[in-house]
Each structure stands twice: as C-alpha cells, then as structure tokens.
Amino acid sequence: MENNKIPEIKLTAKDFASDQEVKWCPGCGDYSILAQVQRSSPDFGIEKEKMVWVSGIGCSSRFPYYMNTYGFHSIHGRAASIATGVKLANPDLQVWVATGDGDLLSIGGNHFIHACRKNVDLKIIMFNNKIYGLTKGQYSPTTDKGTVTKTTPYGSIDWPFNAIKLATGSGATFVARSIDREPKHLQDMITRASKHHGAAFIEVYQNCPIFNDGVHAHVTEKDVKAENTLVMEHGKPLVFGKNMDKGIMLDGLNPKIININDGNLSINDVWVHDEYDDNPTRVFLLARFTDIPGFPVPIGVFRQFNKATYNEDVTGQIEHIQKTKGVGTFETLFAGGNTWEVQ
C-alpha cells in the first residue's frame, strides 16, 4: 500500500524547501501557502522522493520550483492531466497539483472536472485570489460580479464559479476550504488531504496584494473575521460569531442563521456537521453560503468519502488480467489470432 511507510529520519520543513529564491510579490498569500505545505510535509508519512508537485501557469504555479521534491511546472491549465499521467505511471507517488482559479477553473476546467469524476488520487490545492495576477489584473472565473478589473472597467458581468460546488458536483471525494491567513487550519487541511485516497480538492482563499487586495478581508481581518467565518468540524454544531452565539439551523432544505442564546432556540437546534455524509445535498447547501449575502464563509472539510480511485482500478485491472491470462511476453504477443506459416 502507498503512503504508509514512515521515513527513518523525521524530516523538517526545511528539507522541503528548494534552494531557489522565492519570487512572489511581497505580502502575497502564496508565501503562507508554501510555508504551510513545507511545515505539513514531514507529517505526510512518505519519503521526499515520492512527492511530486505539478502545476500549470500563473503565480501559484511557480510553487513546484520552491519545493525540494520532484516537480513539473507545465503549461496553462494542464496540470491535472500531467499529474494524472504521473500518478497512473507510478501509483506509489503522492501527486500534488498547485494551481490558481484561472488555471484550474478557466483554461483547465475540463481536466479538473474529469480528474474529479474519475477520482484520480491527486491532491489539488487551488489558490483562489479571484483575479489573474501573472497577466496583471484581468478578471477570473471566480471574480465577484461587479468587480472592476482591467478587462471589466465597468464592472464584471460574469457570474462566478463556486469552486466547492463544482468540485463536489464533479465527483471529488475530499473537498475542503481554508484561508492563507489561517496557518494552523491550512496545515490541518493539507495534512488531511495528504492522507485521503482519491481526488482531493482544497480551495485556499489567497490574497493578491497587487491586483485584488483585500478581496478576502471579510474573513481575514481581525475585527470582522469571526462574524464572517464558519469553522466546520466533524460531529460539531455549526456555530460562529465573535461570541460563538450564532448557529446554522436547517429548516427543511433552507439554512437559517439563529441566535442560540436568545431563549427561543438553542445549540440543540443547530445543524451538526457530518463530513462523511453520503448525501452531497447538504454539501451544496453549505457551499451556497458564499453566494448568500449575510451568511458566513465555511472553512474546513465539506465532505470526504471513499470510493475506488481511478489509479487503483487501472492497476487492479492489469493485475487481474495478468493473473487470469498470464503476463504477456514477446512470444505470446503474436500467438493465436490469425497467423499462418510460410515455408
């Protein structure tokens, strides 16, 4: 089985840092994501040489150069496809994809949904800054409607993608969200994704200080973040707020924000989060919170479950055929079939 060998010497974050100078803009949220990945990596329980980072194009996609692992900085949008080839060729490798909202959801959308559908064992971290940074400030498929960018001088008229809904709807078996400014939480999400078997997707809210500064301020700024962030934990009620006095109650299929201390309703009326829910309906309800004004942004694991991974089935089918029909050799390649002898 993969991923269960413990290296003899416990590695540290430093072991995962390459000798390359990191060249993101000062203040970029990518620094935090890189740091959290490097800090978490020793806990993945695999040898360093078995970790592969694949990326596409964009600021986020420089990521592999800064990791002292095998890495492949590829072309725009195609990281998931290249990563799939890596994983299929050697299922013992742990394959990560570093990508952005433009790379993954725009030009790479097709590859993303199919990797999720097939449940390829990839760990995809999408840095969502809701903007094209490397090309200097055009709107992206996650840019909020109305946002003024270089290509939307009168405000964006596009409806944005909800990445959590897209990943869930496409069949990802581990779906989570975190924030660049929540290092501990982010490390936890990364480590948990590393242990998952199947298509894992983490959306990380990441700030671009140059082209979309403060786009996530409502969940990162001290004075407001508690009111706007809902930390989901398995088996615990969905409560939030500075005083943890607000809860989410399900009224049929309608989520409602309630005050658990007002005497009418209590903590017992609050929706208890179930990560292993086999019905994705409630995941979509949670995912919608970011589309409903006044609702908090859920962070944590929306859902995780196990089903056969694509790479396991590819290998399994080959093993089965080789067991039942024998391992093919050059001699058997032409045997049988319509052959004839010329003397």
Add this chain to the structure above:
Amino acid sequence: MAKETELIILDEVTVRFAGDSGDGMQLTGSQFMDTTAFVGNDLNTLPDFPAEIRAPAGSLSGVSGFQLHFSSNDVQTPGDNPDVLIAMNPAALKVNLKDLKKNATIIVNTSAFDTKNLKLAKYDSNPLEDGSLQGYHLIPVALTQMTMNTLEGLEMSLKEKEKCKNFFALGIMYWMYNRPLDITDKWLESKFAKKPVILEANKRALKAGYNYGETTELFTARYNVLPAKLKKGKYRNVTGNEAVALGFVSASLKAGIPLFLGSYPITPASEILQELSKYKAYGVKTFQAEDEISGICSAIGASFTGSLAITSTSGPGLSLKNEAMGLAVMTELPLVIINVQRGGPSTGLPTKTEQADLLMSFYGRHGEAPLPVLAASSPADCYWMSINAAKIAIKYMTPVILLTDGYLALGSEPLRIPEISEIPEIPVNYRKDPEGFYPYLRDENGARPWAVPGTPNLEHRIGGLEKKDVFGNISYEPLNHEIMINNRDKKVKNVVNDIPDVEVKGLQEGDLLVLSWGSTLGPIHEALRRINKNGPKVSHVHLSYLNPFPKNLGEVLKKFKRILIPELNLGQLAFIIRSKYLIDVIQYNKVQGQTFKSIEIENEVNRLLGGKDGK
C-alpha cells in the same frame, strides 16, 4: 454433378465488395482477406467507408466498400482498378462502376434492384436491363431472395435472415477463386458461439453461395491465384493501426519499461487506442482522456515518470496537441506522437487519406521547437517505424512525431512476425546516481538524464520556462537561451546518426529521380516497376525519416538532373527539399482524399520522359 468449368490461373486479382454501410461489407471483405492470406497469397487491402455510420439505406452516400488485391507476387497496393465488383444494391453499383477495369466482372444482387432502390441511387432506368453495362461481365444473382430461401425454417426474423446475404455472396467468391470455407466457418463458430441460430444461418448461407457457384450455369470459369513467394516465417495480417499498437508493445517489451498511451478517440486513429486497451496482460496502461490535450499531457506526465509514453491522434488532434509538444521539447522528455493523417483542414475528410500534415509536423510549434519526424510506408511498416520512433525518443530524450495516414491505418497486408532478436535494442538508463547529477547534463548524443520521480536524492524540477544550461534552474539570461535553443536543435540533428542512409533504387545517377515519402511508396513502386521493366530508366528514393533527413540525401539528389516529388498535398516535401538543399524539384500533387493510383504515377513519369525525348 458438378458442371464443367475451366480453371484459369491468374497472377493477381483485385476485388471490391460494395454495399450499404449496414450490409457488412467490411466484414465480408476481411473474411475474404483472412482466407486469402491463409492460402498464401500476398495481399493488400483498403476499406472505403462513409463518415456517416449509417447513412440512409440504399443511398449513394451510404455506400461502403472493401477492396482487396491479392497475388502470387509481391503486392504493395490495394490495386488501382478492381477486376471484380460485388454490388449489393444499385447505389453500390453506381458509385463503384467508374473504377472498374474494362471487362470487369460484376456480381449484382438483383433482389435489391427494385424501383425504390433505383430511385435512391438516382437511376432513371434499370442498368441491368438498359444495356448500360455492356462491356462488363455481368453476373446477376438474386442474393437476398436466395439467402431467404436457404434459411427457410430457421427461427429468425426476416430482417435477421436478410442480413446473412453477405455470406451468400462470400460463398460465391470462395467458389470463384477456389478458396476453402473452413477459415470463415471457424471464425463464425467463435463469433456466434452463444447464438447457435445465427451461426447456423451464416454457415448455411456461405455454403449455399459456394454451391450456387458450383451448380449455376452463370459461371463458366473458376480462377486460381497461386501462393506468393513470401519470405519464410510466420505471418499475420495487420492494418496500419494494429501494427502501430503491436510495434509499441514490442518496443516496451524490448526496452523493459511499461507502455502508456494517453489518447482521445478520433477517426482514423481510434483503433490504436482500442487495440492497446486490449494489451493489459503486457502491462499497457491506456488512458482515454477527456480531450486531445489531456491525451498528450497525461503521456508527458507518464514520460516524466519513466514510462514509454505515446499519444495517438489525427489532424485536428495534432493541432490541439501542438502546445504540449512544445512542452515536451522544452522539458526534453521522450514521447511519440502518432499522427494518422486525414483529409484537412478542419474536419475535412475524416475517413480519407492525405499527407498534408508534414509542414505542421516540422514547424507546427511556436518558438524554435525541432523534433524528429518519421513516416511509415505500408501497414506492416507501421510496426517497424513505431519501434524506431520509440528508440529515437528514448535515446535522445525527445518527442518524436510518427506520421501514418488513413490509407495505412485502415489498409492491411501481411506482417512477417519477427523474433525478439530482430527488434533493435532500446537501452533505457534511468539516472540513479546523485553524484554530479544535474537535470540538463548531456550525454554524447546531447540527451539529458532521465531521472524519474521516486528515485532518492535526484529531486529536481522541470518545466516550460527556459532553464539554465546543465543546472536546470529557471534562467532568463539572453545568451543561455540561445545556448539551450542550440542544444535542443543539435540533439535533434544528432538523430541522423541513428538513421540509415537513403538507398537509390535503380541508376545511382542520371536524369530523373522520384523522391517519395510515407504511404505513397506502394503505388510509386508499382509504377516504377512497370516503367523500368525493360531496363532502368527512372530511379527512386523513398524517405522514412524526414527530420532529420538521412545524411546522404543531399548528395544523392545532386546526382540527378530532375527530381519528381509526388505527394498527397500541395507540395510540402517539395517546399522543404527546395529550402534545405537549394535545388528545384518537379511537383506532382493530388489532394482528393485518395492515394495515387500507380497508373497516375506511371503517366506522369512517362509524360516527363516523353517531354525529354521531345515526343
């Protein structure tokens, strides 16, 4: 009592089966092919079918054909013009009549010549009655009717019974050409093992057709084509697409590394993906991707991880793969892109053949992105060129384009099955030693090391950004870029050391040289064989390696006054030859979705020779 028939020995015959695309003509043709191969003829086949899976029954656009050329001599083409046509309905007759030889034999299914079908085929009067087939040897057979009669009493629907008529026709052909029934019987037994009634019906129809030939007065002669003198060995009939699949499995076994195919279905290349999906016992991994781009990108990922990685496609897919090919050039990873050329541009003629992707193969990528280009020349050659492409890709750590085309992909001929010792060595040296390792170090061939993920202490990063020579970190230094461009270019030029010199067939110098490439070898070879029958007049060079060209090509070309380049495009090889060798060439181009007929080449060469003689 058998009637008296004459047995005539023939050197070669070309037959064409034609009917509705639902009439099973491809199947009938391939059965005739298998039996013909077993009796020892050399052969070459070509299916011809519409892009529509089921065009309206009886219509001209729905006609599907299968042509087969068999001989007691060496055969290199499916034949210019059929000697025999089996026409299952009026549309099949109308579409194919113009291709037939004078005095050709036409076996028609008279049951299908009713008012409705005649109208669908746009016949004003019945050609069987109006004298328009004078000059042909017409054999009218009520195929449908007789099949129905034969199958009377079997528990099948009328429609199912009617479907057996192709086997009745096949039975007649087996009688006519003196072939045994048992090979088709055996095939039927395995195919319909679980459908005993269908099995019985088809066997009965086949036998009844054979007996009909034997007893009816319509046939006055039978023909025999004696076995060809093929090289000793075991043979198997292959289409070009099957040969590509077998070639890469062989290369994988020889190299001792697993084969990975990332691909997306596209006509006429899909069979490569279909075939390779069967070879799981050989550890072959096939990934049917969500699109062409993912097909090649998954292969690039697998190549990075140490597999023999390939991707298969046709024209539109090659266009889509161009960016990723540039990535493979930049990251210097071994990869074979098999492009089964079809009529373009755009969707073009999906089921037809063309050689018009040569310039895209040479120059299709942005930036300076050279890569080796190879082309197969016959269905069986697809096997060997696949192995050669794999060898070059691995040895030089480079993507390679292997060009075949619709004509090769779907056409077939016998492949002599080699011993594994006949397969060229494909050494694989994964880098293991961390001592002195850098990702862009180069060996004596100019290739960088193949250090695959999972190898301890060789962790490194590659990517599409320009890299520092030797060390492999990102580098924007002006001079370094030029050095790396030259490194990659030189590496591809070094491939010349691994390819054979061209061989001039005929006089080594003189007036006229025909220079060809790819799938047109067959018709050109046949044409020149006739032209040079009474002594060498016209020489011939055929190219299997296009980038780089063989070392001696320039020298050879300069020994001839005139060079004729026949191509199924508007002159793409001509363009490259002119620019590379600064010599002029004579173009002979055809872009009709079909390959050359050997007579066309013969006429063109004769025209050039005649011109010289002042005739």
